[in-house]
Amino acid sequence: MSSKLVEDQVVSEEVLDYDDEESFFQDVDVLQNHGINVADIKKLKSSEAKVDKIKEACAKLSSIGFLTALQVSDKRKNVFKVSTGSIELDKLMGGGVESMSITEAFGEFRSGKTQISHTLCITAQIPGSNGYTGGKVIFIDTENTFRPDRLKSIADRFNLDQTAVLDNVLYARAYTSEHQYEMLDYVAAKFHEEAGIFKLLVIDSVMALFRVDYSGRGELADRQQKLAQMMSRLQKISEEYNVAVFITNQMTADPGASLSFQADPKKPIGGNILAHASTTRISLRKGRGELRIAKIYDSPDLPENEATFAITNGGIADAKD
Numbered sequence: 001m002s003s004k005l006v007e008d009q010v011v012s013e014e015v016l017d018y019d020d021e022e023s024f025f026q027d028v029d030v031l032q033n034h035g036i037n038v039a040d041i042k043k044l045k046s047s048e049a050k051v052d053k054i055k056e057a058c059a060k061l062s063s064i065g066f067l068t069a070l071q072v073s074d075k076r077k078n079v080f081k082v083s084t085g086s087i088e089l090d091k092l093m094g095g096g097v098e099s100m101s102i103t104e105a106f107g108e109f110r111s112g113k114t115q116i117s118h119t120l121c122i123t124a125q126i127p128g129s130n131g132y133t134g135g136k137v138i139f140i141d142t143e144n145t146f147r148p149d150r151l152k153s154i155a156d157r158f159n160l161d162q163t164a165v166l167d168n169v170l171y172a173r174a175y176t177s178e179h180q181y182e183m184l185d186y187v188a189a190k191f192h193e194e195a196g197i198f199k200l201l202v203i204d205s206v207m208a209l210f211r212v213d214y215s216g217r218g219e220l221a222d223r224q225q226k227l228a229q230m231m232s233r234l235q236k237i238s239e240e241y242n243v244a245v246f247i248t249n250q251m252t253a254d255p256g257a258s259l260s261f262q263a264d265p266k267k268p269i270g271g272n273i274l275a276h277a278s279t280t281r282i283s284l285r286k287g288r289g290e291l292r293i294a295k296i297y298d299s300p301d302l303p304e305n306e307a308t309f310a311i312t313n314g315g316i317a318d319a320k321d
């Protein structure tokens with residue numbers, strides 16, 4: 001923050017173009033920490049030239065977005081995990097749905113994607129391990145399957161006040177893929193405005209509208225390009241505001257499966273773009289009755305295990321054995 005007071009006091013000649021002296025030396029420090037040689041800049045005769053060079057170097061650095069490993073590690077200290085409501089499923093996912101990343105759950109119809117989405121709306125509000133305080137949620141619904149009544153039943157299970165809990169979930173229905181993408185502007189603005197209050201963003205389901213809007217054969221390239229834009233926006237939002245992003249996805253028959261004798265001839269849609277953008281991918285399949293089986297499909301740091309959970313009236317829970 002550049003206080004007017006500091007600006008009014010004439011700081012040393014060296015920093016004439018800076019808001020305050022402190023930020024000048026901070027920038028010099030940052031550059032040095034990134035191994036950028038400021039000695040050459042210091043040798044410059046005119047202080048104006050020095051300031052220009054320092055500013056230029058800083059701009060270059062931040063446009064690339066480099067951080068030191070130490071800075072990354074500091075940032076990641078704030079990462080939290082939202083419980084799914086099932087201890088077994090949490091364990092599979094390394095503690096739950098992680099902030100600063102995108103978690104994708106895909107599976108056939110009735111495999112539990114929407115039920116997990118609903119449960120997370122409640123569990124995200126409950127303080128958890130590692131000082132997690134709990135917070136508000138934004139839910140983007142593309143299939144018109146959001147049911148506040150489900151949230152009420154899940155709130156009851158956790159002994160939470162129904163009204164309070166519903167009041168903490170901001171809901172929006174997206175009607176086109178363009179609309180869905182534009183909504184992210186609002187999401188970012190909201191996260192910015194109420195910094196630290198929102199903890200979770202749900203999109204159920206992420207591909208449904210893209211599938212409708214780009215259904216022609218020749219439209220796949222366009223679709224993937226728009227999808228890439230949206231996913232990169234989502235990634236940025238999750239990191240910038242330290243929120244967990246949970247998206248659901250549909251499956252399609254894999255035309256290559258019969259040739260390669262795959263056991264499971266279905267795969268998530270969205271191709272490589274979605275595959276790369278989602279940090280953690282879990283596949284869901286139906287078991288007996290209320291039981292569902294989740295499997296880690298792709299994760300940077302989780303083994304490919306499976307977990308069984310149940311869909312109950314109180315949301316996602318452990319299977320009773």
Ligand code: ATP
Nearest residue numbers: 107108109110111112113114115116311312313314
């Ligand atoms: P789709 O691809 O159609 O969107 P989905 O993966 O989102 O499917 P869900 O809607 O999450 O599927 O799961 C539906 C399952 O949840 C059904 O088997 C249904 O019986 C179960 N379910 C829904 N509501 C309840 C409830 N109140 N109590 C117990 N089970 C429920």
Ligand code: MG
Nearest residue numbers: 113114143145
């Ligand atoms: Mg659903």
